[in-house]
Amino acid sequence: MELQLALDLVDIPEAKEIVNEVAEYIDIVEIGTPVVINEGLRAVKELKEAFPSLRVLADLKIMDAGGYEVMKASEAGASIITVLGVSDDSTIRGAVEEAKKQNTKVMVDMINVKNIEERAREIDQMGVDYICVHSGYDHQAAGISSFDDLLTIKRVVKQAKTAIAGGIKLNTLPQVIAAGPDLVIVGGGITSQADKRAAASEMKQLVSKA
């Protein structure tokens, strides 16, 4: 099981500062959607240059033009790029095809997918690398968690790796780990802690044991 740090509410210098603190405890660093909106793919490029041994995920949440956007993010240095599960199949297939050419990977974010079981089965047949259940900020504010969705995809997904994101904290991590995702994605659970290094270290210890 791997740990991904999501960076959302920071600029590029702040992102580098946080990764400097926690790099040894994370497997993947995510350039979150708000960072891409504010800073562009330059954020992906700069983080990859600063931390070449870390995989960088570009959380583009692609909804259209899958092939083109995967190409641009891959050229910037992303190892993994996100595409939305609610997108048309052609968008997901285009993203997968381009990622194969670029030797990068596609993560499908199931945020707002209503029929998780059926859509996860379909997407699993499209050759994607990860399927990620996700309760985004707006769902978190409404008290919605994606834990049940994780149990669903663990049951039906056969090819892709499974991942979970959204509001995971140290106290909820053991329950998440028990469900056995391949990748756990944590943003505020690390970045909003006074001691980010300690939080990342404790999380990495738990994730590594699983």
Ligand SMILES: O=C([C@H](O)CO)[C@H](O)[C@H](O)COP(=O)(O)O
């Ligand atoms: O993808 C995310 C969200 O939609 C904002 O872009 C976050 O990276 C994801 O939710 C993980 O962050 P936390 O919820 O703070 O753990």
